[in-house]
Amino acid sequence: MKNINKIFLFAISIVSLIFFMSATSKKVITVKGSDTMVILAQRWAEEYMAKNPDITVQVTGGGSGTGLSALINGTTDIANASRPIKKSEIERIKQRYNTFGYETKVAKDGITIYVNEGNIVSELSLSQIKSIYLGQITNWKDVGGDDAKIVLYGRENNSGTYVYFRDNVLDGKDYSSTMQSLPGTAAVVNAVSKDKYGIGYGGAAYAKGVKIVKVKKDDNSKAYDPTLENIKDNNYPITRFLYMYTKTKPEGIVKNYIDWILSAEGQEIVSKVGYFPVK
Amino acid sequence: MFLLRALFFMCSFCLFIYAQDIQTEQTNANSDTLLEKLKEDLDKAKGTLDGLNESFAETKTTVDKLSKIKISGYIQFQYRMATNYKEATDTTGTGASPLGKTNPVGKYLYPVGDFAGGKFGDGIGSMLQIRRARIKVAYESKLTTGVVQLDCLPFTMSNAVNSVTQAQDTSKKVSTTQTSFLSGGGITLKDAYFRFTDPWIETISLKAGYFDRPFGFEIGYSSSNRESPERSRLFQTLFPLERDLGLSLELVPSGRMPEWLSLFNFKGGAFTGNGINVETDDYLDYIGRFGFSVMSQHLQIGLDGGVSGYFGKVKNYNDTTYFFNADKKIFEPSTGYKYQGINRKYYGLDLQFYASLPFLGGFTLRGEGISGYQPCFSANNSSPKSNVTSSSPVYLRNILGYYLMWVQNIDAINSQFVLKYDSFDPNTLINGNDIDSAHVKLQKVSPADLMFNTLGLGWVYHWNENVKIMAYYEMVNNEKVAPDMIKNKDFFVYTNPIKANVFTLRIQYKF
Numbered sequence: 045m046k047n048i049n050k051i052f053l054f055a056i057s058i059v060s061l062i063f064f065m066s067a068t069s070k071k072v073i074t075v076k077g078s079d080t081m082v083i084l085a086q087r088w089a090e091e092y093m094a095k096n097p098d099i100t101v102q103v104t105g106g107g108s109g110t111g112l113s114a115l116i117n118g119t120t121d122i123a124n125a126s127r128p129i130k131k132s133e134i135e136r137i138k139q140r141y142n143t144f145g146y147e148t149k150v151a152k153d154g155i156t157i158y159v160n161e162g163n164i165v166s167e168l169s170l171s172q173i174k175s176i177y178l179g180q181i182t183n184w185k186d187v188g189g190d191d192a193k194i195v196l197y198g199r200e201n202n203s204g205t206y207v208y209f210r211d212n213v214l215d216g217k218d219y220s221s222t223m224q225s226l227p228g229t230a231a232v233v234n235a236v237s238k239d240k241y242g243i244g245y246g247g248a249a250y251a252k253g254v255k256i257v258k259v260k261k262d263d264n265s266k267a268y269d270p271t272l273e274n275i276k277d278n279n280y281p282i283t284r285f286l287y288m289y290t291k292t293k294p295e296g297i298v299k300n301y302i303d304w305i306l307s308a309e310g311q312e313i314v315s316k317v318g319y320f321p322v323k
Numbered sequence: 324m325f326l327l328r329a330l331f332f333m334c335s336f337c338l339f340i341y342a343q344d345i346q347t348e349q350t351n352a353n354s355d356t357l358l359e360k361l362k363e364d365l366d367k368a369k370g371t372l373d374g375l376n377e378s379f380a381e382t383k384t385t386v387d388k389l390s391k392i393k394i395s396g397y398i399q400f401q402y403r404m405a406t407n408y409k410e411a412t413d414t415t416g417t418g419a420s421p422l423g424k425t426n427p428v429g430k431y432l433y434p435v436g437d438f439a440g441g442k443f444g445d446g447i448g449s450m451l452q453i454r455r456a457r458i459k460v461a462y463e464s465k466l467t468t469g470v471v472q473l474d475c476l477p478f479t480m481s482n483a484v485n486s487v488t489q490a491q492d493t494s495k496k497v498s499t500t501q502t503s504f505l506s507g508g509g510i511t512l513k514d515a516y517f518r519f520t521d522p523w524i525e526t527i528s529l530k531a532g533y534f535d536r537p538f539g540f541e542i543g544y545s546s547s548n549r550e551s552p553e554r555s556r557l558f559q560t561l562f563p564l565e566r567d568l569g570l571s572l573e574l575v576p577s578g579r580m581p582e583w584l585s586l587f588n589f590k591g592g593a594f595t596g597n598g599i600n601v602e603t604d605d606y607l608d609y610i611g612r613f614g615f616s617v618m619s620q621h622l623q624i625g626l627d628g629g630v631s632g633y634f635g636k637v638k639n640y641n642d643t644t645y646f647f648n649a650d651k652k653i654f655e656p657s658t659g660y661k662y663q664g665i666n667r668k669y670y671g672l673d674l675q676f677y678a679s680l681p682f683l684g685g686f687t688l689r690g691e692g693i694s695g696y697q698p699c700f701s702a703n704n705s706s707p708k709s710n711v712t713s714s715s716p717v718y719l720r721n722i723l724g725y726y727l728m729w730v731q732n733i734d735a736i737n738s739q740f741v742l743k744y745d746s747f748d749p750n751t752l753i754n755g756n757d758i759d760s761a762h763v764k765l766q767k768v769s770p771a772d773l774m775f776n777t778l779g780l781g782w783v784y785h786w787n788e789n790v791k792i793m794a795y796y797e798m799v800n801n802e803k804v805a806p807d808m809i810k811n812k813d814f815f816v817y818t819n820p821i822k823a824n825v826f827t828l829r830i831q832y833k834f
Contacts, residue, residue, distance in 0.1 A: 117787075117788035118737065118785065118787075118788065119788065131578075131585070134618075138625075138677060139548050140548075140785075141684060141685045141732050141734070142677050142678075142679075142684070142685030142686050142687040142730060142731075142732055143623055143677065143679055143684070143685035143732075144618050144620050144623060144625060144677070145620070146620065146623065147620055211578070216578075216579065218465075291684075291685075291734070292623055292679045292684060292685055292734075293623055293679065295681070295682065
C-alpha cells in the first residue's frame, strides 16, 4: 500500500509539472513549409498581425516536406504544402496524434515554366517539357530555339513543387541527372535570369526578370499563359492547389487565422501576390 | 608679325594633332592589352567554374548516394517496481506453502514482471534498466531497401516469455535453453532484410530475411511508438521476439493504382517458425494479413483493420502428443508422432478506430483477437523462439487472446492517456475451477493452462520530437484454481489472485 501511495504521489507530481510547464498562454501561430508559399504566407501574416496585434504569426520556409515533418514532430501549428500530403505522412500523423492531418486548400497556382528573357522560345507543349526534364531533348533547336544546350534548373526533393512537377508533368519518372537542384523558387528564377539557355519551373508569383513560357496540352492545342482566366477555365495545363495542413480540424486562434485566409480579405492577398484565389 | 603668329599657331596645331594621334595609339594599345587580359581572366574564371561544376557533380553524386543511407535508433531507459513485492515473495523462508518446502526469504512465489519488460529476479523489487537500445541502418532507393537493426541489451533480462513455474520435469530442458538464449545480453540482431518493389506499378514487393511476422497490428507497431511499455501477453507468448526468418510478398498499392485499390493491402509469406535461429525441420509456416484502411479527412474519422492467418507446424521429437479432451477436461496422450509436425494455427482479427475529440485531440480505440491451436509443452505455452529440439512430448492447446486499448491525445500538454486491457487464455477448454486436487494428476495440466488478464493505465508525455516519458502501471489478474489446490506445490499460489502488479517509468530518446 505504501508503494502504491508513493507511485500515485509521484504520478500526480509529474502530471502537475507537465500542466505547469504547458500553462503558458499561447498567442503564437507557427507556419512552416512550402517555399512556393513563403511570400504569400508572409503577406498573410503581416496583414493578420496588423489587424490582430495580440497574435504573432511566425512564417518559415524549408519546403513542403520539411513543413509536414515539423507538423508531425509538433514543432509547427500549420504546415504549408504545394502538394497533397503523402500516405506515409498521414501514417506518421496517425501514429503520433491518432488523426489524419486536416487539409485546407488556400490558393491555386499555375506552375510556371521560366526561360531567360533572351531565349526565343515562347511556348512549349507538355510532352516537350517532359522530354526536356527527362533529358531526352537536350538542345533548344529541337523545340524551336537556338542551337544551344539546354541547362536544367529545378528544386530539391523536399520541395512540393519538385514532387508535383515529377508526378504530374514527368508522369512519376525521375528528373534528368543533369538538372541542377536549387534550394528555392527564387534561386531557380535567379539562375534562369542569368543563364541564356536555362529553363526552370516554379510558382507564378516568382516570375520576375525571366520570360514565362506559354504551355499547351499537346502539339495541336493552343498555348496558354498561367493567368487567372486560363487557370479558372482549365486551359492552362499545369495547375495545382496550395494547402495548409493542421494535425486535426483547426481550433482556436489557428482556426481564426485560417478562416481569415479563406475570407475575401485573405483571398485578395492571394491575387495580389500572383496566385489564384480558391473562393 | 602676323605671319610669324600664323606660323606659330599652325605649328602648335600640328603638334597638338600629332600628340592626339600618339595618345590615341597608346589608348588603343592599352585597350587591346586590357581586353586581352580580361579575356585571359574570363577564360581562367570559366576554367575554374568548369572545375567547380565537375567537382559539384562529383560531390552531388556522392551526397545522393549517402542520402540513401538512413541511420535511426532509440534508447529506452527505465525504472520498474514490483509494487507488491512483499506479497509476491516468500517472507517466511518456508515457501509459504502448506507443503513446507524451504525457500530463501525474498524468493518470488510466482513470476512477476515477465510480460512487463522481464521477470524480476529473486530478492529484487525494483530495478533500473536499459530495456531497448536499438540502432537501425537502412539503405533506401526508390525501389529497393536493405535494413539491419541491432539491439543492445546490457542487462540479463531473465525469461521474458515463460510465465509459469516449471511444473513437469519433462519440459525443464526446453525452458532452460530458452532462458539462456534470452539472457545472453550484448548485441543481438533484430532485423536483417531487403525488399524489392516492382518498377512498373510500384505495388508488388518481395521481402526476404529476418523481420516482423505479417500478422495482426501490434507485432508491426514499433516499440518506439507504442504507448504501452510492452506488447500484450498474447503476442509475447505466440510471437516471441516478433521476428522470424522468411520470404514475404507485399501488395501495397501505390499512387499509380486506382484509388479504391489503395484501401486494401496484403502481406504474407513463408517463414521458418523458429524466430531468430536456423531452420530445424522441413516445415514452413505460412503467415499473412489482408488489411484495409478507410478514412474521412473531413470528418477526421477512420477505420483500419485486417484478418490474419498463421498456418504452420511444430516438430515433435517425442512419439507422444497430448490432445485435450474437452469433455473429460484432461490431456490425453496419442502415440506415433515422432518427427511429425503438429499443427500451429492462429486466426486473427484486428481493428483500429480513429477519431478526434474537441479541445483534447485525436484518440484511437484498438482491438485485436486471436484464436487457434498452439503446440507447445506441458509447462510452457509459448511458441518456439529458437532452434530448441526437445524430447518432451508436445501438448496441443486451444488458445484465445485479445486486447482492447484506448489512447487519448491531449494535445495542449503534448501527452497521451492510455488504458489497455489484455487477456490470454492458453487453454480455452478448461476453467480454473476444473483444476482441483481430485483430478489434477489425471488432467496433466500445469499453470501454463491458466488464463491471465492485465489492466494497464499509462501516461505518455512527448517532451519534444526526440524525448518521450512514459509512466505505466499494470495490474495482473489470474484465473483461480479450485480452493483445495492450496496443497498443490505448483498451483497453491493460484488459488487466490496473485500480486504481480508492475509500475514502469521510462524515458525514451529517439534519433
